[in-house]
Amino acid sequence: MHTSSRRQFLRTGALAIAGVLVARGASAQGPASAGPADPRLLDDLMAANRILADQGVVDGYGHVSVRHPGNPQRYLMSRSIAPELVTVADIMEYDLDSTAVDPRGRTSYLERFIHGEIYRVRPDVLAIVHNHSPSVIPFGVSTAPLRPLYHMSAFLGGGVPVFDIHKASGQATDMLVRDPALGRALAQTLGARPVALMRGHGCVVVGPTLPTVVFRSVYTEMNARLQAQAMALGPVTYLDDEEARRAEASVGGTIPRPWELWKKKALAH
Amino acid sequence: MHTSSRRQFLRTGALAIAGVLVARGASAQGPASAGPADPRLLDDLMAANRILADQGVVDGYGHVSVRHPGNPQRYLMSRSIAPELVTVADIMEYDLDSTAVDPRGRTSYLERFIHGEIYRVRPDVLAIVHNHSPSVIPFGVSTAPLRPLYHMSAFLGGGVPVFDIHKASGQATDMLVRDPALGRALAQTLGARPVALMRGHGCVVVGPTLPTVVFRSVYTEMNARLQAQAMALGPVTYLDDEEARRAEASVGGTIPRPWELWKKKALAH
Amino acid sequence: MHTSSRRQFLRTGALAIAGVLVARGASAQGPASAGPADPRLLDDLMAANRILADQGVVDGYGHVSVRHPGNPQRYLMSRSIAPELVTVADIMEYDLDSTAVDPRGRTSYLERFIHGEIYRVRPDVLAIVHNHSPSVIPFGVSTAPLRPLYHMSAFLGGGVPVFDIHKASGQATDMLVRDPALGRALAQTLGARPVALMRGHGCVVVGPTLPTVVFRSVYTEMNARLQAQAMALGPVTYLDDEEARRAEASVGGTIPRPWELWKKKALAH
């Protein structure tokens, strides 16, 4: 709700910055906080980081965020460290310009704009994962579309677009979504879907809860692995649209089952 | 609530329902129990769950059941949790309509009908596994038949049918065997064989003991993995029918050897 | 040196059996022992079993033996249990007919004849592994020959024959080398080489020491895995004969290095 950066000021005018000044006292160092988040949500965000590492979706790179329940203009994400090492103390708050509310010298992920720009245009999205999930990379650089071959990945049924940063931005890049414009371009490619591949880079996975985006990340990786194997055996029968829609609805209701397992395993380390 | 009791009544007549009433006192809330099972069998069922997870056959999904030794019309299976987390306290009793004898609020696996309907038509089957074993998925969605390429998977020698839930049921589904009719269709595809693949889903594995169905699940996965690799090298020589029959008989006698190992490893966690 | 079974009696005559009777007192229950083996050798045999499991060469099946230093007509091998569980107390002594010297009710591996018959015709061989090493299986059932693609597997340079038990024995089998005649047929296919594949089954690996056969088992598996990958990329340049001969000589001298590592890791469990 409250905003602060100079860029934002130029966009929204003086009234907004006035609101910031009220919320933060006289300080103009960053956006206002939406206040403390439920400790259970922070625990889940820490768990999501560790599960993604434990399940082989992320290595030393990748990040996961959750929208702040107290203010849809804010999201929570770790400072720039490996997901497997994230603790609750590492979690920072960002506004949708991906400016940290209270950095205190902590470094932010270069590609935090993936999160801010998707939250901005997708009110249904409450959690986001960005990863370099191994089996997914080949599908981002080939012409073979990723398609759901079993019920566990039925959420892929609406199609999986590939974001080509060069074509989308019209210019040479370092492949990183390192500014709001590139974040917006990625959000546009994603559209209303749950997953978009990123050519030569990785993918982004969105959803309504942390367990859902972790689940989708795990089974996007698994589907990519199994689809490549299936394609080598000959023609593949994928889920048809109706099957995908129905299976997603049913399987979506079972996510607490693997989440409970994954959390227990990941936090045991 | 009492649908399955009523169905059973219509099938087996008044004597059966009388027995239920006696066994449970005046309550009509569910099927009668076959009584407590041997604690060693419950331990083996818990072990089977954990071994399947430890050996990579199941992840957060999948289930394994055993027919009740005291009553062939009953089977034992965990409540709906991840196999790796199953303890003896989670094990519930079901009748062949897959109605829980004593649910006490515990959730059942949606696809328990796989078990009930196969037990109903296969008196030789005393244990069943349903899983989404990774290497098996591609064979369920391609036209390449799964065939035994070495002695360890000789039990596949009679052929491995693929259950296509859409074709078998004649209607669009959510891919899940979520009612008795779909369970019966799957049992029909399985026929007298030990393994059936399920298109876009996983497979079902049956046998005369828990160690046998665990063994068959592990080596169905292994055969699928190795067969895909072999097919990539060129033409493959599979076991012929005679070799498969003889090898299955011999190898079947050695199952206590890996079972002892798997149990020790899985329960050490 | 001493022998005892009836079959052997028919072959070598009465003088041999007399020797057995002397060595064992009046008992005629089995072959004479060559006496206790060096405890360090027994430790190495236990370690070899566990390393093979730890390195993924064996699962619940497979076996490794060593020729008895005190008598070339005897060899040492575990009773029939999973290699990962072998302790020194499980090690039994066999003559070259693969008859146990002192079974005391302990079960022997069905396929122990692989060991006895190779030791009989290969005096240079002092240790043998039989396994179902995963990546090796596909090469046993395809027409693609296993060939050394790097220095670590240079020992494969002399060619890797495939033993087809059906063709070699001229009759249908259960795929198991379950009698001396089948063992002799396998030994004949192996010839003077270090490795033979067994169609629809696994392979046998021989050498002058336990560390060497473990090393060769590990790198036969690795070569098979990497060769399959290389073949998928296009034409492959293998080591030529001269390179293989020279590399084997050099790399053979370094085996204590991985052996020390493998032993430490395997025995830490």
Next chain:
Amino acid sequence: MHTSSRRQFLRTGALAIAGVLVARGASAQGPASAGPADPRLLDDLMAANRILADQGVVDGYGHVSVRHPGNPQRYLMSRSIAPELVTVADIMEYDLDSTAVDPRGRTSYLERFIHGEIYRVRPDVLAIVHNHSPSVIPFGVSTAPLRPLYHMSAFLGGGVPVFDIHKASGQATDMLVRDPALGRALAQTLGARPVALMRGHGCVVVGPTLPTVVFRSVYTEMNARLQAQAMALGPVTYLDDEEARRAEASVGGTIPRPWELWKKKALAH
């Protein structure tokens, strides 16, 4: 015994040898030491060894070195043991002829000349890894060039040459870089690049710091694995030259993030 000291004398003249005599007193048993290195550098070298094992880049073989900060004519590397077992006490000092300064009976890696000869001609290189990284081997024996398919391996953008020891040396070898001439030939093939494959053997990876060469080793392996998978899916879009240059610059700045994670994990064993 003193060959390398003599070679060095001929090259660098009397002043250098005078310095050696001063530093070592009157002894002429080996090259002079550059003095003790920073303990934190030795810790990092130990960590690099263990990380490479933990990340699956090396098994019982392979080595990593760092140039001595006190004298660019010296480098530090473990005695000949498996990387996973290296402790600070195992680290030895070498001159650029790869003669150990103070061997005290400790064995050196046969292929240490890889390190000495590259340090000699690449002043920008301060750390070197030699490994048999599994997924890389197939690319060394096929005609398919290794190319960067995502930002993490952008450092491969300048091309990855393949060193064929037979062609480079003009003679049959045991595939090992076991003398200075072969080391020089390899250094020549490497040129100014960060990675060179070695046909039928492995690869060499160089860079300005230990974390960088570990990072490059890990992602060379990963790129090889993913590139092989991508090639099986159809035509592949690799990073173009501009993308590779820019991505390398950006990603290079993030190496402390995985290094911190890898170090923590590898040293926890």
